[in-house]
Amino acid sequence: MIRINLTESGSAVQEELTAEQAAALAASGIVRVEQGRRAGLWRVSGRRLVGAARINGVDLRISPKTPINQVLFLLGYAAAPGRWRSEPVTAAESEGLLPAVSYAFVRAAERATRHGPLQGYRTVEDTLPVIRGRVRPADQLRRHFGRSYPAEVSYEEFTEDIAENRILKAAAHRLLSLPDVPTSCRAGLRRVVTALSDVGEPEGGPPQHQPGSSGVHDARFDSAVRLGELVLRGASYDLQHRGTVYVDGLLLNMEKVFQDFVVGALADALRPYGGTVHPQDRRHFLDHGGRVQLLPDLVWCRNDGRPAGVADAKYKAEKIRGHPNADLYQMASYCLGLGLDRGHLVYAAGEAPVSRHTVRNSGIELVRHAVQLAAEPAVVLDAMAVIAADIAAGLPGG
Known part of the structure; x- marks a missing residue:
């Protein structure tokens, strides 16, 4: 594995790469890649993305120009304007963006779930022998040809298995799967997963949660959910005309x-x-x-x-x-x-x-x-x- 350390929008570094590795990096759009002074030598420089990614045997580490503790402040305040509170950042947390976000997520998620998972309403579509909630006429006709039972119904269920908790659990699982998440952070991530043991996985692509969409809003969850969304979105990046790039790490667009x-x-x-x-x-x-x-x-x-x-x-x-x-x-x-x-x-x-x-x-x-x-x-x-x-x-x- 080749390790390349860059700074956001900083000077290029020269690295020995195969033609395939250089092409893969250039195609990703995450960094700029230019031919060096001789065959096999390439100039690689960062853009506006920061974080970590592994592409075709190349381990990219892109540091933000802004100090890590300030990046956490920007992220935390954007997650909960007016309710942000300053928290100390240790030396271990400031060693890179992924460790910093991991620690911040663990703190926020454990604080949010300390008294149990958030409960709210979730729309459930099911086939039942009795009517519960509302019948879905189109599905009833298509699947049962006019028969009354079983019934295709839709109803609201008050449960822990809601979008907010699903995002927290999925983000904790993702961080646990990444090799560069600090060992000292993993126990907290496992506690978050255990607290959300009855919660399912997010449905569809990257989460787009709206506060209060589950019929209940708890400000304790705002920061944790926003950081969880950030972790999940950091698994892939939409580079406009280049399509979606999936990364083994975490990327943020500053x-x-x-x-x-x-x-x-x-x-x-x-x-x-x-x-x-x-x-x-x-x-x-x-x-x-x-x-x-x-x-x-x-x-x-x-x-x-x-x-x-x-x-x-x-x-x-x-x-x-x-x-x-x-x-x-x-x-x-x-x-x-x-x-x-x-x-x-x-x-x-x-x-x-x-x-x-x-x-x-x-x-x-x-x-x-x-x-x-x-x-x-x-x-x-x-x-x-x-x-x-x-x-x-x-x-x-x-």
Whole structure:
């Protein structure tokens, strides 16, 4: 097994690889692969993915630019904005992304299940000799040709076997199957599995759980479930035109981590100003015909539903050939489509200068903010509060 250590978006390293290994790495889209100075030597560099993956005999380790404890903070706050609490990160946990996420998941899952699994309602479809719940007419006719019994029914069952618990159990199983999860973490993972012994496996592909979908909501489970979803999604990665890549490890897209944090932190910081926050709001269009959809990360609306502010998270500045200010063009379009005179771009520090630009012939102001991700969590959240105040200042009387 060849081990390659990289840094997210960092300098390339040169490694001896077979042509098949180089082709497999390049096809995955996880890293950039270029021919080196001689045959058999390849230059490999990271993109925006961080974590661990094993591909065709190559063990990739991609470290985030942001310190591990700060990555955990971003993940934890995005999982439960307003309810996040600081937890110490030990030296062992900071040795890599997978150990750090494993420890964080164990802590959250054991805390959530300390008093037993969450119970809620789950829709069950079954064939029964008696009617329970609702009859499914189409299935009854197709399977039994008009006979009354047995009955094809659908009913709600109050049970531990719900989506939240299934996600926790599946994530614990997955972490136990990975060789790089620390030994000291495995006992906790086994305790989580034991506590959820009566729970089944998640159905379908990567989980897309919505809080309260089981008819009950317990804030204790929010962080654990979100981390569990992250672990399960980290088993594969959808690389757009390249299809789905399955990995023996855990991969995170730091762009998505940053976006989720910014949206959650701004939503929390805007709460004192009233109105409503709409993340990834897809209701708006640039044109009257409704053919050019706008996809801002966050739209803040007045109580009457009219947009009052818009913000977009930018982990890295877009640098499209021939369009060096693509982020500003995009935000100007959002402001025009939403009828706003100010738009906000939130960058990870170092990606774009803090600045304000007034668009000619429109009066629209485009504001670039920067967030120091390496700073202490309290400092980062204070910075988000300042950005929220700037967004709220765009509202008359704000």
